[in-house]
Amino acid sequence: MALSVSRAMSKGIVMTVPVLVLTVSAAAVFLFFLLSSLSSCSCPSQPSATPVNNAMNSAVGLSESSSGNGLLATRKEDVQWVKDQIQANGLHMQENVLRKGINPRTRVQQLEDLRQFKGISHYEVADSNNHTAFPCPGELLVEQHHSNYGEPWAGGRDVFEFLAQTIHLRPDSQVLEIGCGTLRVGLHFIRYLNPEHFHCLERDELSLMAAFRYELPAQGLLHKRPLIVKGEDMDFSKFGSAVTYDLIYASAVFLHMPDKLVWVGMERLASKLKPFDGRIFVSHNIKFCSRMGGDECTKKLTSLGLEYLGKHTHDSLLFNHYEIWFEFRRSKV
Numbered sequence: 272m273a274l275s276v277s278r279a280m281s282k283g284i285v286m287t288v289p290v291l292v293l294t295v296s297a298a299a300v301f302l303f304f305l306l307s308s309l310s311s312c313s314c315p316s317q318p319s320a321t322p323v324n325n326a327m328n329s330a331v332g333l334s335e336s337s338s339g340n341g342l343l344a345t346r347k348e349d350v351q352w353v354k355d356q357i358q359a360n361g362l363h364m365q366e367n368v369l370r371k372g373i374n375p376r377t378r379v380q381q382l383e384d385l386r387q388f389k390g391i392s393h394y395e396v397a398d399s400n401n402h403t404a405f406p407c408p409g410e411l412l413v414e415q416h417h418s419n420y421g422e423p424w425a426g427g428r429d430v431f432e433f434l435a436q437t438i439h440l441r442p443d444s445q446v447l448e449i450g451c452g453t454l455r456v457g458l459h460f461i462r463y464l465n466p467e468h469f470h471c472l473e474r475d476e477l478s479l480m481a482a483f484r485y486e487l488p489a490q491g492l493l494h495k496r497p498l499i500v501k502g503e504d505m506d507f508s509k510f511g512s513a514v515t516y517d518l519i520y521a522s523a524v525f526l527h528m529p530d531k532l533v534w535v536g537m538e539r540l541a542s543k544l545k546p547f548d549g550r551i552f553v554s555h556n557i558k559f560c561s562r563m564g565g566d567e568c569t570k571k572l573t574s575l576g577l578e579y580l581g582k583h584t585h586d587s588l589l590f591n592h593y594e595i596w597f598e599f600r601r602s603k604v
Contacts, residue, residue, distance in 0.1 A: 343440060343463075344432040345588055378413040385409040407484055416453045416481035421523070425589050427455035430522055430554075433585035433596065435463070438550050444468065444517040447510070447543070449536070450524035451499065453481040461487075461495045469495070470510050474503040505536030507543060515545045520552040522594075525559060533559040534571070541575045544601040551577070551599040578602035 367375045376384075386409055410416070417424040434440070442465045451457040451471035461469045473479055479501055487493050500509045519540050525533050537551075544551060560568040560579075572579055580598040587593060 343435040350588070378415055381413040382409050382415070385412060405484075408480070411481050411485040414485075416478065416485070417455075419478065420452060420455060422592070423590060424455055426587060426592070427457075428459060429585065429587045429589070430456045430594065431459035432588075433583070433594070434518060434520055434552060435460075437552075437583070437598075438518050440464075440518070442468075445514060445545075446470065447472075447507075447516045447519045447540075449505075449519070449521035450474070451482070452478045454486045456522055457482075457497070458486060458490055458492065461492050461497050462490065464495070466494065467496045467498060469497040470514075470516075471497065471499045472502050472505075472507060472510075473499060474501065476501065505532060505539055507539055510543075514543070515549065516543055517545055517549050518552070519544055519549070520554075522554045525553050525557070526555050528559075530559040530562060537572075537577065538575050541577050541601055546601045546604045549601055550580075553597045553599070554594050556595070557597045572599070573602075576601055576603045 369375060414424075438444070440446075440460075440463065442463060444464060445468055446460050446464060447470045448457055448460070449472055451473050452475065454461070457469060457471060473482075479499065482499060487495075487497075498510065502509065525536075528536075540551060560572075563571065569579065577599050578601075580600055583596045583598060584593050585596065
């Protein structure tokens with residue numbers, strides 16, 4: 272040891288164990304900061320794949336802000352896939368009769384069972400009370416309200432797809448339906464839109480009960496908090512004066528109203544529609560306008576700040592049917 276120390280001293284170098292440890296530590300710290308600075312340098316980065324993904328999403332009708340599951344409409348390839356699956360499995364429509372494991376019943380029979388057995392349980396008499404936290408009327412449980420309107424319940428998807436595609440619906444769009452009934456169409460909007468962005472004015476109490484007590488819970492959409500208001504005479508005061516809508520639509524509603532009430536509604540809706548970009552869609556007919564004649568209707572619309580943009584037809588995916596829609600916009604602020 273003495274020899275080693277003397278040799279080191281003779282060369283002008285003194286190296287002890289603590290100094291050696293400190294030297295190694297300092298080198299490690301320096302290397303750490305060097306690597307950190309290299310990783311955070313402003314070097315040109317690799318091109319992101321996001322624009323490509325967004326472009327692909329747009330091409331197939333996806334919303335960029337809906338976590339990749341925002342398909343607005345059924346695509347041709349989706350229809351072809353279904354056809355291929357039916358053909359590959361050799362499927363044919365069969366008569367809906369009693370067979371092993373399947374017990375087809377009419378809604379009347381289902382409702383009778385619900386009433387007889389106090390729900391779907393078979394408790395003894397002492398325990399036969401309904402054990403549901405919030406009992407649901409049997410008429411709703413057997414979905415009798417699905418037959419309350421003229422078209423198949425599933426036709427609501429057709430309406431949603433057409434309107435959503437036409438206005439380029441986004442999750443943050445504000446939507447108002449006039450006469451949403453039992454949410455045949457509204458459910459699809461509620462599911463896609465952000466919470467509280469779907470509003471509806473409906474006059475029929477049975478339809479409202481079906482919407483609140485069956486459809487929203489059954490579809491898991493209570494958390495979306497749609498604003499559904501019982502009212503008539505085109506009174507929109509309960510929706511607040513600040514909100515303006517990207518889309519206002521009435522599906523087979525205006526044809527049941529007197530012309531005077533429709534024009535009152537159009538006047539009130541004009542102030543709630545976003546200027547230029549917002550749209551009003553009315554289905555089936557615009558008798559309230561056609562009865563006046565083209566020029567008179569145009570003058571009336573212009574006085575309300577509205578502009579008629581044209582007529583659309585939309586084919587159904589599920590049944591031999593197409594709907595006619597009339598499009599309007601707010602032409603001035």
